[in-house]
Ligand SMILES: NC(=O)C1=CN([C@@H]2O[C@H](COP(=O)(O)OP(=O)(O)OC[C@H]3O[C@@H](n4cnc5c(N)ncnc54)[C@H](OP(=O)(O)O)[C@@H]3O)[C@@H](O)[C@H]2O)C=CC1
């Protein structure tokens with residue numbers, strides 16, 4: 001009975017995902033369908049790339065999903081004619097089958113305070129918000145911000161210098177003179193949690209908030225494979241040669257520009273930290289990791305603990321959790 005229910009739920013989920021992906025694809029290809037979906041969809045507002053959020057309790061924030069007419073009314077109240085709404089960008093589809101869009105109202109010189117007040121929300125920097133957003137909402141807000149940023153910095157064709165035109169969904173920009181079509185880009189980054197069997201290796205850059213340690217990461221060079229980039233980055237940053245590379249998962253990471261994080265585990269031999277690349281890198285025991293994971297420490301608080309780790313939405317966090325589980329299963333074998 002339990003298995004039957006589970007299979008039923010899984011097939012409904014699959015059906016939903018399949019339909020929503022097809023729907024999104026259709027909206028990307030059909031400007032008129034996308035415009036009509038916008039009028040019936042949900043819109044998330046940003047002001048100069050800062051998302052509008054609502055506080056549900058002191059520790060949790062959620063993005064505010066507004067309808068087309070709600071945004072129109074807010075824009076009118078703040079002195080705009082609402083034509084800006086057409087600049088909304090498609091970001092996804094909700095479980096209720098509403099198309100989801102994002103819109104940056106910063107361009108219109110509208111006052112962010114009065115918009116936030118009218119929407120009963122607050123504009124909060126994504127680096128702070130990332131720690132406070134729940135579940136699937138963090139990646140959605142990150143994707144929205146990344147797409148808005150991509151449009152802002154890709155207004156001109158690299159070949160002709162002319163203005164590029166976006167499609168209604170905002171999934172591409174094209175130059176009418178050169179016929180070049182530009183698509184949103186992510187830079188591939190390899191991120192690895194290195195282990196010596198008993199301890200895992202975490203490092204910090206001097207630009208990190210005090211006490212934050214994370215898995216080693218680096219941009220892939222042109223022509224490199226994932227494995228080559230991983231071996232090079234670890235050798236450059238801590239002077240180690242890695243073996244047993246095991247792929248874990250991937251994620252889109254919006255900071256500072258869009259990266260495509262490819263996360264792996266690997267094992268090694270002795271450390272030799274390059275202090276130009278990293279401020280520090282050290283081995284952490286399972287007990288130290290367990291202790292650091294208990295710290296609920298957003299980086300803007302004054303009394304920061306000695307060591308804390310990336311938030312649960314970061315793939316580095318996932319690598320650390322996987323490593324800890326692996327240690328547990330080795331201990332119980
Ligand atoms: N999601 C997660 O869990 C984590 C994500 N990250 C992310 O991983 C990314 C890479 O980590 P980081 O250690 O900084 O990388 P690197 O170790 O590669 O160092 C960054 C330097 O690489 C050079 N570089 C080469 N290619 C690029 C490119 N396409 N874009 C920008 N810089 C490039 C730049 O140097 P120069 O300016 O000298 O050319 C830059 O200063 C960062 O965006 C970081 O936010 C990091 C840790 C955890």
Ligand SMILES: [Mg+2]
Nearest residue numbers: 216217218237
């Ligand atoms: Mg690095």
